Amino acid sequence: MMSRKGFYRGLVAATVLLVLCATLKNVWPPRTPGTRFDNKPKTVSVPTTTWPYRLVGNGNQDDIQINQDNSTYLNDNAKASLAKDIEGETHVSWFDMCSRKDDNDVAKIQQKVKHIMFLKVHKAGSTTMEYLFFRFGIHYNLTLVLPKNGFYVLMRDDLSDILPIRQDAHYDMLASHTIYNSTKISRVLPEDTIKIGIIREPFDRMVSAAYYYRDIRKMPYLSAVPKDNFISNLIRNHSVYDTNEFSQTKNSMAMDFGFPKGLTENMSYAISAYISKLSSEFELILIMERFEESLILMKRLLKWDTSDILHIATNRNKHIQVTPDTEDLAKFKSMCFLDYAIYNHFWRIFESKIASEGKSFKEEVEYFKTVLDSVNAFCRNVKEGDNFKVDGSQWNCPFTLTSRDCKAMEMDLDVISLPILRERHIKIQGL
Known part of the structure; x- marks a missing residue:
């Protein structure tokens, strides 16, 4: 008959073995940065132009790949940065996304309706x-x-x-x-x-x-x-x-x-x-x-x-x-x-x-009015080179406005107008 001491030793050994197996399951096989748990590449649509907006932080526009159908993906460098961000190691500020907790949140920017x-x-x-x-x-x-x-x-x-x-x-x-x-x-x-x-x-x-x-x-x-x-x-x-x-x-x-x-x-x-x-x-x-x-x-x-x-x-x-x-x-x-x-x-x-829409709708409207008041106040007194940061909330990711953004919202004809949009269109389409 097994002694009580031997029984506890066996129990401890079994527990250690279970913990080891669980740990190996999470780290093996080794994952390539920027891949999902199912090894499918992570992709995310991001802005591909710096006008009148810009890529902020340490972003490199060369990391952005544009397909023939105009869909936009991140190359390996950007995917690696994205993977680190998801693990909480760094913050990819250059596409102004909120902190992500799981794979589904990565698709937030992809889900934006564009048609x-x-x-x-x-x-x-x-x-x-x-x-x-x-x-x-x-x-x-x-x-x-x-x-x-x-x-x-x-x-x-x-x-x-x-x-x-x-x-x-x-x-x-x-x-x-x-x-x-x-x-x-x-x-x-x-x-x-x-x-x-x-x-x-x-x-x-x-x-x-x-x-x-x-x-x-x-x-x-x-x-x-x-x-x-x-x-x-x-x-x-x-x-x-x-x-x-x-x-x-x-x-x-x-x-x-x-x-x-x-x-x-x-x-x-x-x-x-x-x-x-x-x-x-x-x-x-x-x-x-x-x-x-x-x-x-x-x-x-x-x-x-x-x-x-x-x-x-x-x-x-x-x-x-x-x-x-x-x-x-x-x-x-x-x-x-x-x-x-x-x-x-x-x-x-x-x-x-x-x-x-429920109770949260009214709360979001009031929050939006507060943000608008702050943005309008900034734009009324903005000087060249000024920035205005808006913190994240349950309704938005954090973002930063510049003096050029104010000009775009004010419909400054030197920043955004039909002639400028036509010129942009002709250049992009190669007409």
């Missing part, structure tokens, strides 16, 4: 959004659908009004002015493209447009309206001054969303049918009056980071505040029945989306 169609709606904050998408496209080396001349794209059936691309390339994003046409869009953008639009309360949008297109763009039909009681005159005498079915002050949002001509206020079935079509094709409609909430909804939908949705509001045309009386408002709602149908429908959808 996007944004529908610009006149005088609804859409220029701010357009340049937000332009900055994102530059940051991630995306191919933008750009007009050859002017500001509009996809207005010709043969698509000859957009800058072409190489045969082996594809477009990634559209954010320029267009009249929504799902057929044309499907001809230029990938099948998995997410469509986003924006709307604004119709009366407020009309007032902003009326003053802007009268005072800045000098549109003849608006210049003809008496300046005294300008908005009231425009509404009460729209059959005299605003005679077109669609204009910048009459069902303008419906025009941008591609509504067919010939609809009347009593054609509720046809109007509802087209709005239902839009609902099925657009993943998200932003609302200008609730801009920060809209951006957080978009951020979550696109799997973007806080740094991707920073902005400085621009293109604001100051004018007197107008409050319509009951009669003018009723006439305007009848005049712009399509815009109100759009707005009311997508407002309800917007509310339901927010309700489904």
